[in-house]
Amino acid sequence: MKLKNAYLLIAGLIIISSCKKDDDSPGEVIPPRTLSEVAIEDDAEIVEFLQTHFYNKEEFDAAVEGFDFKIKFDTIAGANSTKQSIYDSPFLITETISVESSSFGRTDGEVIDHKLYTLVVRQGVEEGKPTIGDFSILRYEGSLMDGTLFDASSYQPVRFNLSSVVRGFGNGVENFQTGSGPLDNADGTVSYDGYGIGAIFIPSGLGYFDGSSNSSISAYSPLIFKIDAFDYEPDSDFDGDGIPSIQEDLNGNGNLNDDNTDSESEGVRVYLANFNDSDDDNDGILTIDEIKIDGVIKKDANGIIIFPDTDGDGIPDHLDNDLK
Incomplete structure (x- = not known):
């Protein structure tokens, strides 16, 4: 399922039963988990990843000819034991966002704070940033915390309504300035210069929570989105x-x-x-x-x-x- 369908999916949770069958006990119906307990576990998992991984900062700093400007994560260990963790990076932005459990069809009345982490590896050259009320033109790659890829856009830029995607994605994109362009290429495609580059680390309460139809995304899965922020349309x-x-x-x-x-x-x-x-x-x-x-x-x-x-x-x- 593509990212742009996320809002429709979340809305559908209100009318779809959220009880699950336990795979270890066929036929046994288990109640849905609360937003509060999942939020704690998700944040711990994301923080552990951020503290034990680094990104290819040296490649971005050098930006030698032929560098593809793609973010790569690796574990801090062995020859990489002295690398700065993502968690300690001055380019990591942490936001606290309140989420109502009713947005996932719950009736317990919980309103739980979630932490959203955005790594701005390169800020775009254009002044101004998109809001959740704007169309954004970007490229993305979505994966689980273990690196399993579950979705990615094509090579060409994709236009998104930032309020019809998973909430954490839209709020994370707000942290990026964009690039200059579009520039017409000889092959009929377009490109951008100096665009924003980064990654968004999203707890499930700001993502799909327990309702993704993508078989690669299990219930209560935190997500990572790498993004290239090309452009946006202000006052959409x-x-x-x-x-x-x-x-x-x-x-x-x-x-x-x-x-x-x-x-x-x-x-x-x-x-x-x-x-x-x-x-x-x-x-x-x-x-x-x-x-x-x-x-x-x-x-x-x-x-x-x-x-x-x-x-x-x-x-x-x-x-x-x-x-x-």
Whole structure:
């Protein structure tokens, strides 16, 4: 399964039973594990990897002719016993991200902090970084902690909606500046210069947790994604409703998938978060028509849309279902 299908997979967990059969005891049904216990184990596994492995820093520093600019990991041992660990690298970024167990169909009400680790081996030459509300153009390679490859993009750049991939991937890509390009090659392909290069180490709670359909990814597996960050499209509007998708992160938590004002509409089953919804309040009037003032979309000096509030109740028209 390709990475871009991850969001659909996670959404499907809500309606799919999460009980598993124990392979060692055929027929025995075991309950799903809690987010809290898995988060602790995942972080310990990732930290152990980071502390016992290094990457080919010397090759990046020298960048001799013919170097392919590919990240390679190896164990700190023997002839490599003096190498600096990834964990001690000044280029390792650690972020704490809260995850609700309900996003995986759980009903225990847990909200658990997860650590996301991003290694920025080379920062891109272009200023600015993508957000989870942008399309990003990149190349990636996904593997398990033991190095087993489970997915990879083709040689050519791939365009991703950063909120429709596994959450840790989208949040990790936000740490990279991108390159210059695209440059047209003689063979009809394109390339980029000075692009960002790195790796993202993702606990399962920011990945597939217990629900990947990829047979190579077992339940509760932490993941590693190596990425080349070529380019991005700032202020992307995924649903074409006139609002840049990053401005639809209403609670400001870096996750667009839990912002759904449709869910407040009584008696209506709704599946789309605002960034994927052309009618954010489900009132039958398109969002793009409700955000205009005197027929146009107006913005402040920072490029933030000034939303009309016709009835003065503090709720913008496009989020106000009782305004008709």
